[in-house]
Amino acid sequence: MAGFExxxxxxxxxxxxEPDFLPLHVLRQLAQAAKLVRxxxxxxxxxxxxxxxxxxxxxxxxxxILFHLTFWHADLSYFGLGMLGSWPKPDIxxxxxxxxxxxxxxxTAEKLTRLCTIPVNGVLEANWDMGSVLTQARxxxxxxxxxxxxxxxxxxxxASLGERHLYRKAALFDPFLSFNVRTExxxxxxx
Numbered sequence: 477m478a479g480f481e482x483x484x485x486x487x488x489x490x491x492x493x494e495p496d497f498l499p500l501h502v503l504r505q506l507a508q509a510a511k512l513v514r515x516x517x518x519x520x521x522x523x524x525x526x527x528x529x530x531x532x533x534x535x536x537x538x539x540x541i542l543f544h545l546t547f548w549h550a551d552l553s554y555f556g557l558g559m560l561g562s563w564p565k566p567d568i569x570x571x572x573x574x575x576x577x578x579x580x581x582x583x584t585a586e587k588l589t590r591l592c593t594i595p596v597n598g599v600l601e602a603n604w605d606m607g608s609v610l611t612q613a614r615x616x617x618x619x620x621x622x623x624x625x626x627x628x629x630x631x632x633x634x635a636s637l638g639e640r641h642l643y644r645k646a647a648l649f650d651p652f653l654s655f656n657v658r659t660e661x662x663x664x665x666x667x
Contacts, residue, residue, distance in 0.1 A: 499621045506542050506550065539622070539652075546618055547572075555613040559606060564593045564615065571615055573655045575645070579625065582642040585612040616643050624649045 486492065495501045504520070507513045512526035522530075529538050546552075547568045553561055564571055574592035583591075589611040619625040623646055630640045 502546075502550075502618075502621070503542070506545050509545055509550070510541050512538075543622060543652075546622075552614040552618070555610075555617070559610060562614075563596055564611060567594045568615070570594065571611075572653060573657060575615075575619075576649065576653060576655060579643060579645045579649075582628065582644045585609075585616055585641055585643065588616065588643060612641065622648075622652075624652060 489496070494504060504513070507520075507526070508515075510525075511523055512529060513520045514523055515521075528534060529541075547565070551562065552565055553559075571592050575588065578588060578591040586605060586608040589605075589608040593607065593611055595607060616625060616627075620627050620643070625643050626646045628642050630642060632638055632640055
């Protein structure tokens with residue numbers, strides 16, 4: 477998983493705890509929230525529901541359940557140190573739909589934030605680009621964990637700028653997410 481290379485982590489620490497490997501930590505919490513696993517004497521055990529959903533015909537439902545929990549029910553404010561509450565989660569349907577159109581080519585998190593989110597006062601009034609940081613932490617990175625986005629890093633020409641993170645839709649994005657958007661039709665032609 478991008479950004480979480482176990483070999484690199486093992487170089488600096490002999491013990492890697494679950495919270496140190498964020499995608500695994502989030503997955504375990506989601507599995508517990510979905511009642512697929514439970515704690516038993518210091519370990520996790522599969523529940524009856526968890527065993528049923530492992531069957532081949534139910535596996536596709538597992539990813540859909542975990543995805544739904546992640547973006548519509550889980551508290552993702554942790555991924556932005558609590559800044560701006562849960563933004564942009566209240567508009568996640570709009571964000572995902574917008575990404576389906578805007579992320580066809582490699583784009584920066586800053587551009588995807590401008591194209592796909594509905595800004596709130598805290599984002600508009602911030603002294604730094606808080607919106608892009610939160611969009612990357614709360615939307616783009618979790619989508620990357622689900623395999624719905626591709627990610628690459630480009631080195632900047634100037635050393636002071638560091639790296640540029642670019643995202644685009646992965647091949648799984650369109651088959652996994654579909655949208656049925658209907659726009660309101662005007663009753664009369666407006667001039």
